[in-house]
Structures are given as C-alpha cells and as structure tokens.
Amino acid sequence: MIIGVPREIMHGENRVAAIPETVSKLVADGAVVLVEKSAGEGAFYHDDEYITAGARILDDAAELYQKSDLILKVKEPQYNEALKIHEVDMMHKGQYLITFLHPAAPVNHEMIKQMAEKGIVGLTLDGVPRISRAQNMDALTSMSTCAGYKGMLMAANYLPKFVPQIFTATGMIKPVNVLVIGTGVGGLQAIATAKRLGAIVSAADIRKDAAEHAKSLGAKVVDLGVPDEVAVGKGGYAKTLPAEWLEKEQNVLRETVSKMDIIFCSALVPGKLAPVLLTDDMVASMAPGSVIVDISIDQGGNCFSTVPGEV
Structure with a gap:
C-alpha cells in the first residue's frame, strides 16, 4: 500500500x-x-x-x-x-x-x-463514535480538548482587559464573565481553562448530564429548560431541536449574553448542522471589545456572525 x-x-x-x-x-x-x-x-x-x-x-x-x-x-x-x-x-x-x-x-x-x-x-x-472499541481512533476528542484549551487562551488574548480579579494600589479590577455554550469535551476544557485564568464562568447545555459536568468544574449553569426527551438522543448526544425549542433556548441565552465578556461556542449535533444559538441582535448587545470563539464552525457555527477562518 x-x-x-x-x-x-x-x-x-x-x-x-x-x-x-x-x-x-x-x-x-x-x-x-x-x-x-x-x-x-x-x-x-x-x-x-x-x-x-x-x-x-x-x-x-x-x-x-x-x-x-x-x-x-x-x-x-x-x-x-x-x-x-x-x-x-x-x-x-x-x-x-x-x-x-x-x-x-x-x-x-x-x-x-x-x-x-x-x-x-x-x-x-x-464520525468515529465515542465508544471503548473505537477509543484509539477518536481523534475528535483529542482535537476538541486542544480547541477548548487553546480557544479560551485566544479569547483571553484578544480581550482588551485582564481576565482575573486584580488588586492594585489604585483600586480593584473585577474578573471577566465567560459563557460556555455546549459542555462536551471542548466546552468542559474551555470552562476549566477559564476558571484557571480567574474568570467567572457560566455554562449552558440542553443536556442535563452535560450541564452537571460543567457545574462540577465550578461553572454557574444557565438552565435552558429543554426536556430530556427533546434534547438528548442516542448515546447521550444532543439532538437537533425543533424550531420552537430552539427559539426558547435563544431567548433564555439572550438574557445572559449581554453580560458576557467572552462567549465560547461549542454546541454540536453529531452529523448535523450546528444550531445557531447567537443571533445578530444578541451579538450587538455585547459590550465593545467582547470576544466570541466559535469552535463549532466546521459544522456551520453556533454564532450567526461567524466567518470560517477569520477574526
């Protein structure tokens, strides 16, 4: 060969x-x-x-x-x-x-x-399933870990302010607020990295088990209110939501998005187009200088404004 x-x-x-x-x-x-x-x-x-x-x-x-x-x-x-x-x-x-x-x-x-x-x-x-038999071929999990870690470091680098709480002779700088949407392998690594950097971290996932994993890392969970029978598919992966539930998810996130300095998008549905969770008006509500990292872009992206390969 x-x-x-x-x-x-x-x-x-x-x-x-x-x-x-x-x-x-x-x-x-x-x-x-x-x-x-x-x-x-x-x-x-x-x-x-x-x-x-x-x-x-x-x-x-x-x-x-x-x-x-x-x-x-x-x-x-x-x-x-x-x-x-x-x-x-x-x-x-x-x-x-x-x-x-x-x-x-x-x-x-x-x-x-x-x-x-x-x-x-x-x-x-x-497309390799995350099962024990296929573990030595699971390049996606490895790359998701890299993307979660490096993606959060890149976000911190682009953000025009310090991430952790800092005390100086002239006063205190508050820690930044980070939201991680989608708490699979990449999202959990992003949460862990943001916490190590000193940020206040919130997390959102339509799967209750995934949200619990985020909570165990110290993130505040944003309850999206999607029932398990609608949200969770075979193998514990997220399902594509019906339009009405996607709109409800967007509306819940809208209340949180405007308060965030960094938003990390990593919500995926295996073999399907990634759900658009951040609309243009939600992005416009964020403060100038805020950063969005969208690692779901290979499947279309979670943010409507994301352009592949561009900053």
Whole structure:
C-alpha cells in the first residue's frame, strides 16, 4: 500500500496528518509512505526526520495524490491556490481518504458530492463514535480538548482587559464573565481553562448530564429548560431541536449574553448542522471589545456572525 501525506493548505492550518514516529510504524508494517515536502514544518517536524523514518519526500502534491492508494489529511480537501486545482480533482477512483470531512457543513456539501462522483472513499474522523472499541481512533476528542484549551487562551488574548480579579494600589479590577455554550469535551476544557485564568464562568447545555459536568468544574449553569426527551438522543448526544425549542433556548441565552465578556461556542449535533444559538441582535448587545470563539464552525457555527477562518 502506498500512503500519501500532503501538506495542509487550509489557511492557518499547521498540523500534519502523520508525524515521523507514525511513518516509521507504517513503513515497518510494509507500507510505502510519500510525504509532501515541508508537510510537517508547521508542526516542527522536518523533512530529514521523515526521511530517517523511511518516507519518500515529494515536491509535487499532484504526484503524491496520483501515486497514493490512501491519503492521510488533517482537514477536508481544499482548493490549492498554488496549483490552481482542487485537491479532490487530484484524487482518483478507488482512493481512500482519512481526514475530518465535516460532511454536515454546507460549505462542504459540493466537495462531498464530487468525492462520491469520482468514486473516492472517505472515512471521516468526526464520525468515529465515542465508544471503548473505537477509543484509539477518536481523534475528535483529542482535537476538541486542544480547541477548548487553546480557544479560551485566544479569547483571553484578544480581550482588551485582564481576565482575573486584580488588586492594585489604585483600586480593584473585577474578573471577566465567560459563557460556555455546549459542555462536551471542548466546552468542559474551555470552562476549566477559564476558571484557571480567574474568570467567572457560566455554562449552558440542553443536556442535563452535560450541564452537571460543567457545574462540577465550578461553572454557574444557565438552565435552558429543554426536556430530556427533546434534547438528548442516542448515546447521550444532543439532538437537533425543533424550531420552537430552539427559539426558547435563544431567548433564555439572550438574557445572559449581554453580560458576557467572552462567549465560547461549542454546541454540536453529531452529523448535523450546528444550531445557531447567537443571533445578530444578541451579538450587538455585547459590550465593545467582547470576544466570541466559535469552535463549532466546521459544522456551520453556533454564532450567526461567524466567518470560517477569520477574526
């Protein structure tokens, strides 16, 4: 089997799908591994490390796609500006692709259709169930943890004020108010990080069990009032709410949103479009300089105003 690891081309994406240690294991198992030149540079893995691990370095992405039976990527296929061609158009029938495809996101629908038309087999990592049998393949939980931690640090960095309560010779600065919407893996990590930074943290989730987890980390729970039979689906995951219940949830959040300095959005429904929970008028009610981080953007986003990849 020939496995290809292209360089990620999404704006701001520095991760790489396989590190040298992984490559050496694949080679030891008999695979031929092709790595695009500089694919690991953004993650501080250099070409000579991949060569030592047994990989072949290719300058041309098109050649890598053409020769590979299996492609390993971090993000879904993108339009390659340098080559003036979409990555899907460099792929071929019968080829396998393992990555985060996020097929529920509207922006990816056409790309998914093109893959199907070309006979490309996509295995999406955001579709791996969170069960014991699949634990060693659960990249989504790992990345959600990273997003929760780093996303809250980014919010604190963009916020034009101190996060914790600070006492000075001239007076006291109050701690900031943070709201985390969606308390799954990413949301819980965001809560823990905000608490460590010294913020006053509130949290909201339509699932009562998830809200209890947030409470155990010291967050004040905003009761959204959605019954379990409406909110919770198979495996304890959130369900897509009927329009009337979504509107009720928005109205409850509206009372809290205007008081927040940071809002962290991470509410998702597996395999579905993320619910829009922050409307334009809710965003407008926040104080100037407030920050919203929306890590649900790969599935459409929880905030109506969120633009993918932009600040």
